[in-house]
Amino acid sequence: MMTSLERRNALKGNELAWYERMLEIREFERRTNELFAAGLIRGTTHLCVGQEALDIGLATTLNPDDVLAATYRSHGVALAFGLSSHSVMAEIMGKATGCAGGVGGSMHMCDSTVGLLPTSAIIGGGMPIAVGAALAFQVQKKKNVGVALFGDAATNIGAFHESLNLAAIWKLPVIFVIDNNVYGEYTRIDLSTPIEDLHLRAASYAMPSIKVDGMDVYAVQASMQEAVDRARRGDGPTLVEAKTYRFSGHSRADQALYRPAGELEHWQKRDPILLTEQALIKKGILDQAKIEAMKTKIVNLVDSAITQAQADPEPSAKDMFSNVFKEMRK
């Protein structure tokens, strides 16, 4: 079994691995959806199908000692950051072996070994925390960056405004990444927000911003690299807006019937996995046979992760009382 850190490092400079990890995320979400429908997962889930390029772009540009504050929609970014399908699925199933020990669930992914802070289920919850992590790095004179990843609709919450302003005035090494997947729950972004290009809000804080095609992993990497470089240089924060699309419904059983006809199909033509596939084929490092082999491997990998997670033990009553407070060193 590879550790999270090993799985993270395995992506380094390895384009095929990016593609494979994207396949893993896609397959993982497909199975999650299936398991939820079958009643084998409780609560709620928020799938990230269609956003794999963004997740991989983040994971491959950041270092494992950089940190990310993300949201309830984080299966993909967790896998991209290096967590195993088993660790994520076990968490979704509430097992003791899950990345949060089974007390978190689908909305709360975490792994300190790769800088994945506990993801927040509160809109805007993670932004000030990423700012604070960046503050620590600045004080500690470390070259790390803090990243907040959140949705388009989250740009309307007060914490967004306050976080960007504070980061700007303190010139913190933090990057705010808007995953603009066009919807906040069942509401199209234009119904809740009077401007289309959300990154333009950076102007309110004299902060540089970047708009990027979130379906293109290379584009995401390039934009993130620019922002990361700025942060590591000590030149402060950046607001990045990645234009993506939520292929699935918002959560659970949502069929997304509120979508205008043809919209999904339009975006599916720009499926990030498809785009990566085409790019790699063009570069001559991927072909149909390899694709098939990889897909089979991934199907099996995710399947056995699920089988394993299902067989895993549940946390005990005692576990529920652990980690409420950190005990003091005596």
Add this chain to the structure above:
Amino acid sequence: MMTSLERRNALKGNELAWYERMLEIREFERRTNELFAAGLIRGTTHLCVGQEALDIGLATTLNPDDVLAATYRSHGVALAFGLSSHSVMAEIMGKATGCAGGVGGSMHMCDSTVGLLPTSAIIGGGMPIAVGAALAFQVQKKKNVGVALFGDAATNIGAFHESLNLAAIWKLPVIFVIDNNVYGEYTRIDLSTPIEDLHLRAASYAMPSIKVDGMDVYAVQASMQEAVDRARRGDGPTLVEAKTYRFSGHSRADQALYRPAGELEHWQKRDPILLTEQALIKKGILDQAKIEAMKTKIVNLVDSAITQAQADPEPSAKDMFSNVFKEMRK
């Protein structure tokens, strides 16, 4: 005794009355400061010296059935809106005759007969409330407007961002007025905010904005009129930034020693009362003799208001239990 509404209406189209009311505000604040220093007022006070043109500009452009959500720094706007010096001073002194019955104090002015909502002592507290008032007007198909008046430093609180966005998306008849007096408490605005022209933040909401010389009552009126017209036409909100200067310290005994040398003096040359005085003299409706007479009248008016307030009764223990809940109609 004139009612608040009569005092408000007395300003209508009467430039001399504006000037006189500005004198009243100035004298009122001078006496407030004196009384506080003498220990005759408890708690805290936030003077508005230097901002009289903004207060009068608002009061003369809005109708008495428009509403204003303002802040703890509202003695001036209360007087401009029509409240008597007695009613405001009695409140500051905690008397039963005060505009909030003595339970509010300096930070909580209110008078429903002229649309002065209870002022909030929480930064950002009034903005959503003005939005809500505007929402009511829109639903009720009334031509009224809601106005939020707040400081420069308040543009960094989350409620600012959320309120502007909500007002914009619902196209509400609301006007956000930034009283940019250069300081938030003891901190110069450039130390807390990375941009200088705060009205530019309106771009984040595709909202029109206006920058105006807050020392010039005519300019304030013109800008407010533009915003009010837009709102009454049903064309939505406006962000107005009035450039003013806080002649006094933030509150109570603050000597404002943190000000750069010469800054106060620079602004004092643009004292709003001075500017109005000069304009009225130029127009030939004011002369030195009239000024002297008015000043004497105002000094006496404020003085007798104070004398009266001091003699007024305190609220009774029973008053403290009134108006916690509105009793139901039976």
Add this chain to the structure above:
Amino acid sequence: MTAMRFRQAIVTALSDEMESDERVILFGEDVAAAEGVFKTSEGLFDKFGPVRVRDTPISEMAFTGAAVGAAMMGMRPVIEIMFMEFLGVALDQLVTEGAKMHYLSKGEYTVPMVVRASCGAGLGFGTQHSQTLENWVAATPGLKVIEPSDAQSAYSLLRAAIQDENPVMFLESRILYAERGEVDTSLKMEIGKARVLQEGSDVTVVALGNMVNVARDAIADAKVSADLVDLATLVPWDRETVLNSVKKTGRLIVVEESPWSGGWGSEIISTATTEAFSALKCAPFRITAPDVPVPYNGTLEARYIPSAVHVSAALKAAVESNQVLKPWWITEGVSK
């Protein structure tokens, strides 16, 4: 009488109020076109249109405050905070602004608004979407707090809340949304009046929201003679009914989903002890959730919530031998 689900009782109350009073407007995230994530506004957008039923951006502070302002200008806004936790980004507007406007205006302005919020554990929504959090709002003079336990009280109390001249926090046990009950739409209920759902002689059980149902099952299971008091309104709570019951039975158990520390049940015990001390036959006590964040895992979450089995044992201990049943985490030795 009509059989309907708890969530339909909410819809019906909203609809009936909106029909009879055009000042009532409704807004919140996805309450209009999508009819609410819990379908608690089904049909209302179609029926009352986009002026009165509105989707908001994700801006709890702005839209809670907008309700305050609209209420002060003569509307009767009802807003939906999807999960009670989300009030954590907007508490100021309800508690520090809305609840104080009547007081600060010498009574000149009133704030007739209702903040509906779903609350409680049991559905696997994890630690940031499963608390009841009455404590955030319960010590706010000027704010009423209601928490119905079934479709009938949801219907009648929501109507009463909308008709009230004051700000009201209306907490809905999320786990009850799908539960069915008989509703008489002509039945009025008064805010501040507890419901004695069942009468008995040996013990008084006080509960709120879904815990009323747990308590009912427990009483049946324990076969004790109990007064079951559904508090229904937490602020102002019905001291008279509770005290009369305790004076009659001499025993008091409060069942609450709040944590062991800081939960509202302490106030019931404390008041009853002070006011009915000489009537008490044994120590009154609370049955609560433990002092931990709500765990996601289903088995743990089920243990987190007070269970009928445990409450039943507590009832027997009290009635049969005047004993206090300690929390399970103490008796089982898993925590202090």
Add this chain to the structure above:
Amino acid sequence: MTAMRFRQAIVTALSDEMESDERVILFGEDVAAAEGVFKTSEGLFDKFGPVRVRDTPISEMAFTGAAVGAAMMGMRPVIEIMFMEFLGVALDQLVTEGAKMHYLSKGEYTVPMVVRASCGAGLGFGTQHSQTLENWVAATPGLKVIEPSDAQSAYSLLRAAIQDENPVMFLESRILYAERGEVDTSLKMEIGKARVLQEGSDVTVVALGNMVNVARDAIADAKVSADLVDLATLVPWDRETVLNSVKKTGRLIVVEESPWSGGWGSEIISTATTEAFSALKCAPFRITAPDVPVPYNGTLEARYIPSAVHVSAALKAAVESNQVLKPWWITEGVSK
């Protein structure tokens, strides 16, 4: 031992911790250049410089959350919320994020941060700047809550709070800032331990923050033999000390500045009743503020806060005749 004001004890504790641990940083509105609106960070900006002592914009949500994030990355941030009410715009970050990060990370991340906030009535700051509001934070598993009563406990407990590995809410009775007391900077105090300030046999008086001083005066005035328990830590509070005292004296009075409804004192009464029922000689009771927004007028504000005169009368009623003293607004007939 050094005589210093309460606010200087705060400064000294901050300074000593910052000196001994470079991970400690301080930020908030006007805490740096201006040294705090209550001068609770006097000299710290000069001493520790702009990297470790920072002024923030007026953005409580952002800077409270920034403390959470910085703490998770190994710093020990102390932030100042100028008036406790301002947490109403930022509660989410402390209660729903910060307090749950350790749990949600299987203990991998810790959040050693302190949120200092001034609280309480008595200085004429009006209804939005005068509450104690412990109830907003007290039912939060994962968050400790401290409220010192004098310069010594302010000093020792603030140091303990900063050294603690968990998020701590540190409430400072604003009215105490100017009070002087003797401080022994070598004295350590433990979080979660109450201080028995005075021992007696006939009644246990439990208080917090400035109410400890009111209780002390009352005990002297009433000339009763009382245990005066300064709770000092509200979460987790010292059950053992309180229960032992109640078992000894058989009488319990809690003095609190919270409102009558929803105040923290209920929990003390409730727990003591449950755990020490048979030891009680008479009904325990609370002395609290009334259920009204804090009034500005000085006479009313003085009545709002529990007074030594009233507490003294209550002590006598309890000790001399086992009676409960009703709140003054009831006995005087000004309210129900």
